[in-house]
Amino acid sequence: MTDGVRSYYGHPVIKEPTWTWEIPCYFFTGGLAGASAVLSTASKLFGNEKLSRVALYVGATADAVSPGLLISDLGRPERFHHMLRVFKVTSPMNVGSWVLLVSGGASSTQALLELLGVLKPVKIAAEVASTVFGPPLATYTGVLIADTAVPVWHEARRELPWLFGASAAASAGAAACVFLDPADAGPARRLAIGGVAAEGGLMRAMELRLGEVGEVYQYGAAGSFARAAKGLAGAGAALLALRGRRSRAAAVVGGALVCAGELCLRWSVYKAGIQSARDPKYTVQPQRERASRNGGSKATTLPAARTGSAG
Amino acid sequence: MSSGIAEWADEAKTRVGFFTDTSVCIGCKACEVACKEWNLIPQDGQDFLARSYDNTGELNGETWRHVAFIEQEKPLHTNGDGTTGLRWLMESDVCKHCTHAACLDVCPTGSLFRTEFGTVVVQEDICNGCGYCVPACPFGVLDKRHLPATTDKPPLFLGKKEDGRVWKCTLCYDRLRGGHEPACAKACPTKSIQFGPLDELRERADARLEKLQDEGWNGAQLYLRDPDDGIGGGGAFFLLLDDPEVYGLPPDPVVTTSHLGAMWTNMAAAAAVFAVGIAGTFLWGSHD
Numbered sequence: 001m002t003d004g005v006r007s008y009y010g011h012p013v014i015k016e017p018t019w020t021w022e023i024p025c026y027f028f029t030g031g032l033a034g035a036s037a038v039l040s041t042a043s044k045l046f047g048n049e050k051l052s053r054v055a056l057y058v059g060a061t062a063d064a065v066s067p068g069l070l071i072s073d074l075g076r077p078e079r080f081h082h083m084l085r086v087f088k089v090t091s092p093m094n095v096g097s098w099v100l101l102v103s104g105g106a107s108s109t110q111a112l113l114e115l116l117g118v119l120k121p122v123k124i125a126a127e128v129a130s131t132v133f134g135p136p137l138a139t140y141t142g143v144l145i146a147d148t149a150v151p152v153w154h155e156a157r158r159e160l161p162w163l164f165g166a167s168a169a170a171s172a173g174a175a176a177c178v179f180l181d182p183a184d185a186g187p188a189r190r191l192a193i194g195g196v197a198a199e200g201g202l203m204r205a206m207e208l209r210l211g212e213v214g215e216v217y218q219y220g221a222a223g224s225f226a227r228a229a230k231g232l233a234g235a236g237a238a239l240l241a242l243r244g245r246r247s248r249a250a251a252v253v254g255g256a257l258v259c260a261g262e263l264c265l266r267w268s269v270y271k272a273g274i275q276s277a278r279d280p281k282y283t284v285q286p287q288r289e290r291a292s293r294n295g296g297s298k299a300t301t302l303p304a305a306r307t308g309s310a311g
Numbered sequence: 312m313s314s315g316i317a318e319w320a321d322e323a324k325t326r327v328g329f330f331t332d333t334s335v336c337i338g339c340k341a342c343e344v345a346c347k348e349w350n351l352i353p354q355d356g357q358d359f360l361a362r363s364y365d366n367t368g369e370l371n372g373e374t375w376r377h378v379a380f381i382e383q384e385k386p387l388h389t390n391g392d393g394t395t396g397l398r399w400l401m402e403s404d405v406c407k408h409c410t411h412a413a414c415l416d417v418c419p420t421g422s423l424f425r426t427e428f429g430t431v432v433v434q435e436d437i438c439n440g441c442g443y444c445v446p447a448c449p450f451g452v453l454d455k456r457h458l459p460a461t462t463d464k465p466p467l468f469l470g471k472k473e474d475g476r477v478w479k480c481t482l483c484y485d486r487l488r489g490g491h492e493p494a495c496a497k498a499c500p501t502k503s504i505q506f507g508p509l510d511e512l513r514e515r516a517d518a519r520l521e522k523l524q525d526e527g528w529n530g531a532q533l534y535l536r537d538p539d540d541g542i543g544g545g546g547a548f549f550l551l552l553d554d555p556e557v558y559g560l561p562p563d564p565v566v567t568t569s570h571l572g573a574m575w576t577n578m579a580a581a582a583a584v585f586a587v588g589i590a591g592t593f594l595w596g597s598h599d
Binding site for chain 1 (some may be wrong): 570
């Protein structure tokens with residue numbers, strides 16, 4: 001377009017999400033819960049009981065907080081159970097509600113039985129369930145936001161589940177580092193460092209693919225949170241890598257920094273969605289280009305049957 | 312993707328919709344008023360927006376018909392003498408009742424459903440205000456109602472002061488069931504809003520477009536008439552006199568769930584790598 005992107009008085013074409021602060025926080029706690037469940041089971045299988053127990057309690061806590069955040073965001077919180085009156089694969093939020101129900105229910109059962117030291121067969125069944133549903137819990141939120149008309153989310157649909165998965169893994173490793181003697185925290189430390197590294201690469205890949213709309217990660221609240229995420233998680237990972245093996249204090253600070261960075265990352269993605277919904281150019285321009293590539297506007301200027309070119 | 316009218320089997324009725332012909336709209340806003348009156352939509356403030364005669368601004372939870380006003384320095388006809396006067400475009404916008412409706416697909420409670428008339432309606436006794444449909448709609452039609460709740464008795468636990476649910480055009484589901492046309496179409500004094508069986512409306516729109524093009528109307532085009540577009544065609548479609556984005560409409564909307572299969576597959580791959588990656592931290596560098 002030579003006359004720039006046209007719009008109706010600069011008014012947004014789509015509505016920005018109505019989700020409030022609870023949702024980006026849930027992206028963090030849900031990811032932490034899902035990754036911790038897998039970390040706990042992996043630790044047990046590899047004979048690291050201490051790490052397994054810490055990851056179990058971290059995950060169960062995050063799992064317990066998550067539904068509270070989600071219910072608090074609802075316009076009609078007292079109707080939260082309506083999420084479970086259907087099972088619907090076309091709705092990632094519905095699928096996610098079921099995943100959270102099973103995974104969260106299983107991890108709290110497991111944690112409770114571990115604390116009480118009773119009903120071992122039930123505990124093992126719960127452990128299997130929380131482990132199986134952990135990876136989807138940590139990644140489905142990427143699909144949830146990508147399955148919208150919000151340009152910066154929908155166009156990042158290939159990267160978002162991977163990015164959220166990497167972020168979740170980093171936070172689970174980092175949280176375990178905070179509560180564990182460095183001697184037992186080797187795998188958790190590597191998970192935190194590896195997660196942060198993977199997330200950095202994925203964030204870059206996402207911005208490259210997004211092209212022009214990716215610029216929302218450069219300014220406003222999304223930009224601030226993105227820079228904070230990079231700084232905090234990077235510093236935390238560096239501290240864990242350099243001093244985390246020997247110093248308990250460094251492990252605590254490094255782990256906390258990585259967790260703070262991962263929370264900022266979720267906030268950055270959340271704010272980026274709002275910023276990209278608010279400016280009509282991000283909605284109109286790619287669609288206008290697509291329509292032009294496909295031979296003019298999708299709007300029918302002449303009925304196909306009348307132009308004789310149908311087919 | 313969307314559950315279709317066919318699911319109603321024997322109870323299915325002829326699919327109906329709106330053809331909004333903006334070339335005869337006079338901007339009287341009778342549709343906005345009739346909609347508010349019939350559907351008992353609460354008032355949400357009176358703002359002066361300085362957008363020509365538009366003071367409702369957009370479709371949202373409290374505005375289900377919205378008349379857009381665009382003032383242009385463009386010739387009305389392409390075959391005229393080339394004089395460029397003021398051209399005033401008016402368009403009564405409404406929920407598109409998409410064939411492939413993103414709001415309906417993503418609704419986690421089943422509150423949004425496809426009626427026997429092929430329209431898309433929110434069941435307000437089911438909606439829990441999760442807000443997923445709000446950013447899923449490619450047209451920005453649905454919105455959460457933040458006005459005070461109208462229920463007399465708030466719940467003992469977890470209650471909120473605001474309505475909190477999502478609202479939009481029902482294509483007057485109650486009137487349809489009673490055999491009446493929707494309130495906006497009934498009130499429209501120029502037949503800019505035409506209601507009827509969708510097939511019939513499409514034929515009528517094709518004939519109308521051909522006439523306007525023969526007469527050389529500048530920019531005349533049908534929007535969402537094509538059943539092969541990204542939303543499978545609108546149950547409500549339009550005759551516009553400029554490109555859709557000029558009216559605040561997306562030029563090439565695509566239902567977001569058309570990519571959902573690939574998104575789930577991609578997530579499954581991410582989840583698998585995620586699990587393997589976590590296990591991998593126990594193998595790699597296990598010397599420390």
